[in-house]
Amino acid sequence: MNAIDEMVRLLKRLPGMGEKSATRLCYFLIKSDDAFVEKLGESIRDIKKRISTCPICGSFIDESGCPYCNNPERDQSLLCVVEEPQDVMSINQSGAYNGLFHVLGGSINPLQGIGPGKLKLQELKDRVSEGRIKEVIIATNPTEEGDTTALYIRNMLRENNVKISRLASGLPIGGDLGYADKTTLIRSMRGRVSYSSVPDEID
Amino acid sequence: MNAIDEMVRLLKRLPGMGEKSATRLCYFLIKSDDAFVEKLGESIRDIKKRISTCPICGSFIDESGCPYCNNPERDQSLLCVVEEPQDVMSINQSGAYNGLFHVLGGSINPLQGIGPGKLKLQELKDRVSEGRIKEVIIATNPTEEGDTTALYIRNMLRENNVKISRLASGLPIGGDLGYADKTTLIRSMRGRVSYSSVPDEID
Secondary structure: OHHHHHHHHHHOOOOOOOHHHHHHHHHHHHHOOHHHHHHHHHHHHHHHHHOEEOOOOOOEEEOOEOOOOOOOOOEEEEEEEEOOHHHHHHHHHHOOOOEEEEEOOOOOEHHHOEOHHHOOHHHHHHHHHOOOOOEEEEOOOOOHHHHHHHHHHHHHOOOOOOEEEEOOOOOOOOOOHHHOOHHHHHHHHHOOOOHHHOOOOOO | OHHHHHHHHHHOOOOOOOHHHHHHHHHHHHHOOHHHHHHHHHHHHHHHHHOEEOOOOOOEEEOOEOOOOOOOOOEEEEEEEEOOHHHHHHHHHHOOOOEEEEEOOOOOEHHHOEOHHHOOHHHHHHHHHOOOOOEEEEOOOOOHHHHHHHHHHHHHOOOOOOEEEEOOOOOOOOOOHHHOOHHHHHHHHHOOOOHHHOOOOOO
16 A cells, blocks of 8 residues: 555654554544645645744745734834744734744754854844834743753843843743742742733733 | 645645644655655556455455455355454454455444445345355444444344354553453453463454
8 A cells, every 4th residue: 555655654754643642643644525635735835935033023924924923013112032933923823922023943952052143143142233123022931941042041131222032931821839830939939929910901 | 835835735634633733744845855755646546446445345445456356275165254444454464364345434333324235235144145145243343333334244144144243352462451442441341251262362
């Protein structure tokens, strides 16, 4: 069964996909309607040709161009710095932010040989030096590497006349104190906010 | 981001795929190498054109024809009856069986309006009546529907001069008594085998 074996072999290269789930997915596709399977296949085949990265902010863009840069409906004085292009979409989908983005392409990780020179940090400095940005919001991951990168950016932009902030760390909403790890608890304790400044409703 | 949104919408129709995992898979594909993504896309797009079902046994077949029917290396006197085409591959891959197959296309399920007439039961009767089959091994699922179907087949083939057997039910190998459900325990108790007939080694 060349066709099935071949597909299973390819599907197994996807994350979290073992032999069993790949086989099951293959059968699901064989039983699905023709139009859906054809569309899905073509969508996958063409995705890399359709998606590129914005030369200014580093977000994923398609034929319609960058939806963030030079968009007059977005606040051109706010710049949110993230590690990866997918972080742009997560933050944008949250609806809590309507400014510009800057994708670093990773975080500083000496153990993996990723120094500041491998990230789009000089480009960040250049963008901020143009003078239109009023606040840089650092949204690197709350990990050791993300923290190091955030600190590096804070020092790098010290002489620029911009406000620098970082996304709050703490207990995830809907979470359970009993399941929170120690570091998260320490962070949420240190970063505790006085009751009057807690928003009444989350929208 | 039409290209990404479109792919996520399609991927979400796959089993066990939510918004988050579809989005993650989409980014994984964007970052994968061109040749792999193209091959995977084409493999999915073409799968339905390449796969059909054998008109005799009902297994999935591709351009190279049915690997079971009329294969002189397989025992033409054994017929294994299964519910779905994927069951054929599971049994074949186990290596424990080297005879012919017969796919019913489901199991008797009155609640879902699936009576015997909707399954390939008459075709089974016809194949057995040809006289070359010596044993019919019923490999329907160990569920209420599978049991009903097995019983139906046993009655249907009563007048044919064939041995009829059914796959053994019991504790799965590597399982834990504490996690076995009641019905499995009852089945494995009722179907207990005397020690001398237990094979020393499982190959």
